[in-house]
Amino acid sequence: MKTINIGFLGAGDIANLHAEAINQLEGANLAGLWNRTQEKARAKAKIFGCKVYATEDELLHDPEIDAVFILTNMETHCDYTIRAAKAGKHILVEKPAAASIAELQQMKSAVAQAGVFCMPVHNYIYEAGIQRTKSMIEMGQLGDITQFYMLYNIHHAHDIRARYPGVIRQILTHHSYTMLYLAGLPRTISCMKHTSDSGIAPQENVAMATLQMKNGSLSHLCASFANDDHAGDPWTCMIKVMGTKGSTRYSYRDWVINTPNGAHSQTYQCYPESIKNTATHFINKVLREGETPLSSLDDAITCQYIIEACERSVAEGIHVTF
Numbered sequence: 001m002k003t004i005n006i007g008f009l010g011a012g013d014i015a016n017l018h019a020e021a022i023n024q025l026e027g028a029n030l031a032g033l034w035n036r037t038q039e040k041a042r043a044k045a046k047i048f049g050c051k052v053y054a055t056e057d058e059l060l061h062d063p064e065i066d067a068v069f070i071l072t073n074m075e076t077h078c079d080y081t082i083r084a085a086k087a088g089k090h091i092l093v094e095k096p097a098a099a100s101i102a103e104l105q106q107m108k109s110a111v112a113q114a115g116v117f118c119m120p121v122h123n124y125i126y127e128a129g130i131q132r133t134k135s136m137i138e139m140g141q142l143g144d145i146t147q148f149y150m151l152y153n154i155h156h157a158h159d160i161r162a163r164y165p166g167v168i169r170q171i172l173t174h175h176s177y178t179m180l181y182l183a184g185l186p187r188t189i190s191c192m193k194h195t196s197d198s199g200i201a202p203q204e205n206v207a208m209a210t211l212q213m214k215n216g217s218l219s220h221l222c223a224s225f226a227n228d229d230h231a232g233d234p235w236t237c238m239i240k241v242m243g244t245k246g247s248t249r250y251s252y253r254d255w256v257i258n259t260p261n262g263a264h265s266q267t268y269q270c271y272p273e274s275i276k277n278t279a280t281h282f283i284n285k286v287l288r289e290g291e292t293p294l295s296s297l298d299d300a301i302t303c304q305y306i307i308e309a310c311e312r313s314v315a316e317g318i319h320v321t322f
Contacts, residue, residue, distance in 0.1 A: 001027040004283055007059045007089075008033035009080050010071030011044040014094060014275070018069055019048045021276035028283050034059045036072075056080065060087040067117075067287060069279075070094060074165070078103035085114040092282045094121045096165075096173045096307075097300040104304055108297045119282050122177040122295035124239075126277035127270060129250040133182060133241055136248060143245030148183035148219040150175040151235040154268075156225035158200040166203035168193060168310050171223035176303040177295050179211075179219050182241055185302070186211040186219065189320045191310035196226040209310050237268065 006022055008015055011033050022030045032051035035041035045052045053059040060068065060083055067090035070080045078098045084091050091111070097120040098104045111118040124130060136142050152171050156164075164170045168191070179186075189211050193204035205225040212218055222235075229235045237252035252268035259267045285291040309320040 005031040007065040011035035017275040021279035081107045082110040085110040091118040119293040120300045123274040123278040125181045133248045142243030145243045147242040149240040151222045153224045153229040155228045162201035167223040175221040176306040189309040191313040
């Protein structure tokens with residue numbers, strides 16, 4: 001088995017999970033990383049057991065690197081993806097994959113021209129429970145799908161959420177690609193948002209979207225940084241698909257680790273597992289076997305249309321035809 005050498009652009013918190021996946025995977029090697037702050041790069045490289053690159057170009061043009069994980073802030077994804085593609089590197093790019101449809105189309109063109117693989121980190125769909133749901137839908141075991149729900153309620157302190165876009169871009173992107181994977185394309189979209197405290201972070205921390213799908217079924221997407229759900233059977237992160245013959249449920253609450261000293265009181269184990277599943281699929285299935293990713297840049301483009309439709313619906317108070 002040929003060893004696949006990986007380089008990281010970015011060494012933030014999400015890099016920890018990708019590094020863990022690579023270091024546990026036979027035939028994969030985290031060769032090195034670059035980070036805007038070199039002090040942080042050196043600290044993370046020591047933990048991961050890899051080298052540090054002085055510049056992005058040094059990493060991108062290293063002939064030993066087979067693939068690049070782009071783990072930087074969203075605003076840089078387009079530039080780094082295009083540069084990595086031109087350098088002949090395969091690419092895993094964190095979500096949101098880019099800031100606009102135009103950027104995503106530029107990325108798609110560069111990747112196609114270079115003949116490399118590029119896979120967005122649409123991590124929820126690489127979970128076993130979501131894969132089982134997909135299989136049940138395709139086999140007709142749920143009958144005609146009538147409803148799709150994805151609910152997310154995890155409190156983020158204002159100083160933490162200030163680092164992110166509002167929940168429409170930060171969280172409903174997850175909801176959008178998961179909905180596309182399980183329920184199909186929307187026809188119309190209606191969205192509303194709310195900010196519970198705008199003193200530190202004015203961006204919305206609650207958003208809800210209701211969609212009618214092209215097949216006539218309905219979807220409801222909800223995202224909140226404003227609160228946890230402490231009620232019975234809490235809607236921490238839950239996905240439901242309901243059909244005329246059956247239904248399925250996926251819930252973060254089924255796998256919980258107490259982390260009282262962390263940013264949140266609990267860690268929901270399926271989140272880090274989904275990141276590791278995604279990295280593993282990219283290396284073993286896409287790079288080694290040439291399989292098409294379960295969710296592609298085309299899906300990322302569709303997701304961005306959904307996000308921008310949500311934003312337009314909020315701004316104009318209208319149903320948006322997709």
